[in-house]
Amino acid sequence: MKADVAKFVREKLGHQPKDLRLFELALTHASVGTDNYERLEFLGDRVLGHAIAQALYDRYPKEPEGYLSRRYNVLVARETCAEIGRELGIPSLVRLGKQARDDGANQSENVVGDVVEALIGALVIDGGTDAAVQFVGRIWGSHLAEQRKAPKHPKSALQELAAERECKPPVYEVVGRTGAHHHPKFTVRVSVPGLGEATAEGTSKQEAETEAAEALLKQLQ
Secondary structure: OHHHHHHHHHHOOOOOOOOHHHHHHHOEOOOOOOOOOHHHHHHHHHHHHHHHHHHHHHHOOOOOHHHHHHHHHHHOOHHHHHHHHHHHOHHHOOEOOHHHHHOOHHHOHHHHHHHHHHHHHHHHHHHOHHHHHHHHHHHOHHHHHHOOOOOOOHHHHHHHHHHHOOOOOOEEEEEEEEOOOOOOEEEEEEEEOOOEEEEEEEOOHHHHHHHHHHHHHHHHO
16 A cells, blocks of 8 residues: 555656655545544645646736636536546545445545545645645646636526526435435526426535536427
């Protein structure tokens, strides 16, 4: 395990670890015990936000705050973090308790996204803030480049569409929940009277609501 983690940190994070234990901790889920990634995730989340905000500020000098916020919200979203985590190969390295492992928690967007943030936190402590910010700039670079225009969150887009068509605002309702506490799956239905409804799943209520809004938008296009 230590050799695999050391190789991962060097090759995927581009960092020579001084304290490998930090990175092992960043890959350890709470189902293993009290020594887990949660504190590192707290730190990494804040550094990720700072790094992305700075990158957007520099990259789009003429854009107003509202457009920058749209870009920011997508780039720091759990879905984006999880996508990056899978690109890095994190699911195969996450340490889980038996039940969480049996439940497939290493594939959960919440878990993979949290680990990415925890690894950023580990980089801050082991290599300094600059090392963490450089990592974010390198790994998030393609996602920044793909944003040719400021994206609009599906829930915001659906609400604006409802207003344009003089309908009541969208209503979101959790219609199902399955899975273990650490690896839940929510089913959410969104409805707009006069426009239609759609149902979608996600590993959090927010994710399921976003997916449902996007599904309804596709119906209405």
